[in-house]
Amino acid sequence: MPHRGARFILGVARSAPTTRDLDPPSWSPSRVQNLEGLAQTPSKRNRLVRQIRQRLAEQEPAKALELATGLPRRLESDAEILFLKALALERLGRPALAVAAAEASVRAHEHTDAMFVLVRCHRRQGNTEQALSWCDRLERKLPGDETVAHLRAGTLEEAGRFDEAAAVLEPYVRKHESAGRPIPIGIRIEWSKVLVQQKRYDEAIELIDGTVALPDLLPEVVNQQLHLKAKACDRKGDYAGAWEAAEKANEIGRLEFDPDLYEEQVSALIENWSPERMATYPISACQSEVPVFVAGMPRSGTSLIDQIIDAHPAGAGVGELALIEGFAHELASVYDPDRDPPECFGRFRADHRWTKVAKDYDREIRRQAGPHARRVVNKALGNNKLVGLIARLFPKTRIIHAIRDPRDVAISCFMGGFNNRLHPWTTRVQWAARAWEQSMRMMEHWKRTLDVPILDVHYERLVRDPDTEFPRLIEFLGLPWDDRCREFYKSRRTVRTLSYDQVNRPLYTTSAGRHKNYEAMIAGVEFPPYDPFA
Structure with a gap:
């Protein structure tokens, strides 16, 4: 019987990057032919630039990218158009x-705006040294520029190099303070992060x-600053202050969530991915054992697992790479609930299409990880919904289910x-408590x-008994034990998640049982039963 609600049934609910991230978009020859005249006169070129800029100003990066792609050869190497294309791609994630x-x-022209894009994008990918290298080039062209300074400091802070970040920012902070001027917003934001990392919580x-009292501040900036305040208060031991700050932050842009509807959607997913229906779905011929996936709720130790595996000489992590979620969205876009599988998947009904997606993914993670990697772990947040799809794409994969006390997960997500x-x-x-319950329900279905x-x-268990749990994890991957996994925190790798400032330090146990600090605030919440040592 056909099943409706394709977007969630396939494990996705909203927009995500697609498998096209692996390759530049292509456009029809007729489009190129229609644009041939643009290369003939500067006025037509300038008109195109204005159109692209207008699309970007109107928050339409996809349309800006379309305008900047598939151009005649003379325009393909235009420095400004290439910069605008880069900006559109950056905004599209x-x-x-x-x-x-x-x-x-930059190769076409020493374009500082393009260099700023390079800093931000390398930083976003966790490529710390590349981001800092571009900061160096910008500094040579724009000595003393404060935007370069706060980008450099932010890159260092996210890499766990807090003292270096402070050394970059402090001269600018003192300069403005001594002159009686307000600290510019970019410097303020990065300086507040550094102060938290240096345990200067009151400052x-x-x-x-x-900062949050400043006029005309974007709501998302207020949100980020209030969450940072919650972190500072929590680490200071002011749990009431932390809760208050997090509550204010979460009120900004809060969307309604219907737990009962979510449970129905999970039921639909489970029904659609029953053993009987899955047997009729396409299956990939990819036999690679390299792809490994971490599934479960956010804030359940997924980043720690990623770091432990990445520390192994034959392991690597690609963070929250969303390419499989992107393929799920492409499936959802063609899914026809009125047809039986595999015909319901439209152009993806054949096994070879799934094989191509799997092999493209395998090639990409190998490229990112390097030739040494025999296992590459992906901890994208939506993996718990995608395990069925992952199993059809990668029949030789391994899945790690990260589990943590639902009370600690709920508070960590809230904060x-x-x-x-x-x-x-x-x-x-x-x-969050209801979402945890449904995540466990999905994972139990996949296990069965x-x-x-x-x-x-x-x-x-992972943090209290690493001598048992770390080797158990590595053994599951089919790799020999290596003592470097115990020293995962010594890696110079930048982790691009909310846990970036936690997984770059030695193992600690204080986050286990975190909910005890907030017992008064969660007293009326019903949590699922949980005992990790049962």
């Missing part, structure tokens, strides 16, 4: 392609309070500053119905 366009722009809170649009349940603790191995890893 495609940093690798944005880097390629921005580098081409950080005072600065944050001053964390997630994207409300993608994860609306994070803005209320009671919603799939042939791929799934390993439960409890965060509490």
